[in-house]
Amino acid sequence: MIRFLLTRVSLVIPTFLGIVFLAFMLIRLVPGDPIEVRVGERGIAPERHAQLLHEMGLDRPLYVQFFDYVGQVMRGDLGISLVTHNPVLSEFLTLFPATLELAFCAMLFAVAVGLPAGILAATKRGSTVDHVVMGISLTGYSMPIFWWGLLLILTFSVDLGWTPVNGRLSADYYFDPVTGFMTIDSLLSEDDPTGAFLSSLSHLILPTIVLGTIPLAVIARMTRSSMLEVLGEDYIRTARAKGLSAFRVVNVHALRNALIPVVTVIGLQVGTLMGGAILTENVFSWPGVGHWLVQSIYRRDYPALQGGILLIATIVIIVNLLVDLAYGLLNPRIRHKR
């Protein structure tokens, strides 16, 4: 087990370096620099442009900037935003709880709906239920997030008035953030915590559905196929022959084994979730890191973008590592082999 862990961790280092390199280079391939993009019609005198670039340290050769940046990252310093002049790490940490809260709810939604839907489709294979579930999940999987988000907003927020359009909390409530998780902070607030809590939940509904749709579809389809495979195994027939109830056979005997590939997929979905969060957060003006990264691209805020990508990539890498470890827990065969 330890050897396995070490191998996995050692693989993380080159991945990490590759990400630093890509994050660094890609944003610099985008035309324009942080000064050019903020200058309007008036333009900027070449001397002043050069002077400002020099002050930002962007006039040095690219490789010098890169190694300097790597050194800085190694020391745990992600630099200062070129736009707000705040440390990148502190900006990230301020915004990350919002993303995490949304991603958590989206994952919960995806699993809570996707898993039973997949099981249902598998047990009723070939029936109308199966076709409907699989049809919906294929549609969900193909749904562009931008369009889906706007569609839900127009239907449920504008026409029906059931849910708020965007944001994390009604502007009628106000309290200082404690944890950064609005659902928790609202409960800690002094004036009307129940109202604030309900407001934060109602603001979560649409973004959760939008962000959770793709993972939900993937989980449902994966659960179905994995379940079908397991249901065909001999031991399931044995269990049935023993006279166990269909419920027990499916949910105890089959599900546990069928879950292994599903857990892998759930792990992989964390990456998708982060990518999806960028779009979802922009549609819903969700003040998380995805929204912030897009703004950083527009503003060519190199340190913010590099730092943000790096931190998100780190999180995805760690989650994947944890998924690998979770196999062992779910399936004793894997645990013992190692």
Added chain:
Amino acid sequence: MKRQLLGVAATAVLAMCFAATAQFNAAEAKEKTLKYCSEGSPENFNPQINTTGTSFDAAQPVFNGLVEFEPGTTKVIPGVAEKWDIAPDGKTYTFHLRKNVKFHSNKNFKPTRDFNADDVIATFNRMWKQDDPYYKVSGGAYDYFNDMGMPDLLKSIDKVDDHTVRFVLNEANVTFLPDIAMNFAQIHSKEYLDAMMKAGTPEKVDQDPIGTGPFSFVTYQKDAQIRYKAFKDYWGGKPKIDNLVFLISTDAAVRKAKLQAGECDIMSYPNATDIKALQADPKLQVLQQPGLNIAYLAMNVQKKPFDDVRVRQAINMAIDKKALIDAIYQGQGEPAKNPIPPTIWAYNNDIQPYPYDPEKAKALLKEAGVTSIDSDLWAMPVQRPYNPDGKRMAEMMQADLAKVGVTTHIVSYEWGEYRKRMQNGDHQMAQFGWTGDNGDPDNFMFVLLGCDAARQGGQNVAKWCNKEFTDLLVKARVNPDIKQRKELYNKAQVIFHQEVPWVPIAHSVVSVPMSKKVTGFKVHPLGIMIFTHVDKTD
């Protein structure tokens, strides 16, 4: 058992997440709160170092200038300076400051004195004097202060007494007053600056602003909202609303949805395509005013065949502006005939625009002896307030020009490159535009068409230098008499019309959709959002 418990817990969390009552009535706030759906996050809260309209709007409620723009117009009115004298040579401006003007306070700072001359001097010194302790704080690039030519213009700023400040200029320039009505010149508290420097946190003055404005800053939750509270000691009287909240939504369609759902009272920058739907909504009103901007097609007069005025006139007659306004601006614009928008007092309305007349255009081209023109046509690569879609506009122009025998190739570059090459004069015909900074005609005509700016790298992208035209502008610049200035600018516009270095295309309309409950709001031609006199009825 454990598993069942887990199941119950998961179900409970889920139920909380999704079964939260969809519609609920948030606690009715007793105070009046005005919610403004804004388009983005501010860089910070100091207009001296900001560069975007979004950031200026976010600082606007907190600050006052010595002089300010009257809401809804570009007329300069007293701010924290109640009056001013201009010496006969036009070089000395003496400002008499208001008394009993209070600064806000916050958890790190409580003012011990009222606003005085020291605050004015400290404000300007930060941007002007390289040895000022604040000069380098927060990246210290004072773009607007530099762009408006302040370092060259200012000779000295002196305190005459606690409530009198004297600005001495190197040359007479009547645009000085509208220049310092701009956001970058808003007044900061010297006491606050000193206190934060002493505490070792000078950058706090840019993030937790202290000003004398109608609203004090409460908090900024990054990328989500900005909150302000009415300042009860405001020298102009307490505002009618108690709280002002900026709710940030970067997507215009989402801001529209929020306004329609009643989640905000006013929204910024609607999509042109949405205006009709917003106007049709019985709960909403859309206030409009022609923006202080212009979109134009510059013809490089230093390149053939655009050195011939007949060719330029022909191009002016070949382009169907009405079709452009209908298609590109969705009707939210008005055709331009002068180099300044009609909201500016110096606008010459007697000028008759060139008609759309392809036949006459062809005849003019024939007269000029050019039968076939092969030119580039540069399309704006970015969306700007005055030009929502440069590429499509170029395609329509290309089709119009083809009808009179002018073949064009559409060219575009990345925005920075586009601007740079055009300012170098690499183009033959290029789309460009301008949004005024201070409402003064000089800020359009001298900047965009003066001989100085026709140099390589200059802002005059038609590279057109007409001495008579420039002389008129130079005279108007030093003349404090507005009537005489208007005459000079009228003459200059006549010359522009005869020489037509541009095809003036359109002035876009600024639209501010809002709930019908909102009263007292005035659309500002400069796009500034001013909430001082706004009220909300129930």
